[in-house]
Amino acid sequence: MNSMPTNEAELDAVLALVQKHVRQKEMAEALAVCDSLIANEATRLAGYRERAEVRLAMHKPDLAAEDLRSVVDLGSDEPADFHALGIVYLKLGRPRDAANVFASAIDLGEREGFHYYTNSALFHRAEAYRRAGLMKAARADAERLPTAYECFIAPDGVQTKEQLLQRLERESPRHRS
Numbered sequence: 001m002n003s004m005p006t007n008e009a010e011l012d013a014v015l016a017l018v019q020k021h022v023r024q025k026e027m028a029e030a031l032a033v034c035d036s037l038i039a040n041e042a043t044r045l046a047g048y049r050e051r052a053e054v055r056l057a058m059h060k061p062d063l064a065a066e067d068l069r070s071v072v073d074l075g076s077d078e079p080a081d082f083h084a085l086g087i088v089y090l091k092l093g094r095p096r097d098a099a100n101v102f103a104s105a106i107d108l109g110e111r112e113g114f115h116y117y118t119n120s121a122l123f124h125r126a127e128a129y130r131r132a133g134l135m136k137a138a139r140a141d142a143e144r145l146p147t148a149y150e151c152f153i154a155p156d157g158v159q160t161k162e163q164l165l166q167r168l169e170r171e172s173p174r175h176r177s
Helices: 008-023 027-039 041-057 061-073 079-091 095-112 118-131 135-144 161-171
Strands: 150-153 157-160
Touching (some): 008 027, 118 135, 135 161
């Protein structure tokens, strides 16, 4: 990369270059571009976000989590950043950490009146609570979802609110034999 982007269009072009490198399996080049973005204060958050995506493509979720954690620690107020970190934490088997960052995604969305991620964060937080054995909290989140709401939850695939509630019912301690 010859120079730092000075506007959104230039940044978009740099991020497209990173994705081109990823598609062509040129991971070292993709990471180098991300590192140059991270080195510049004006593009640091974008660099960490993009490097997290590259690291996920490299099947390194632990490193992706570090980058996403840097994004939120640097003061991101984007629900998407917290949502992405929560999904990576679930992948890493860290359901309590996932629940905490999904809570931040929900709170930010409600505070900003931007609810694009709210239902997905609620569904994922319910799953995180389920994996942590916190069935009552999981049920409370699931019940807040709209009827027939669907969400992809790795590794199980697409689930509906109703399927999640049924699973919670089956896995509740009082229903185990």
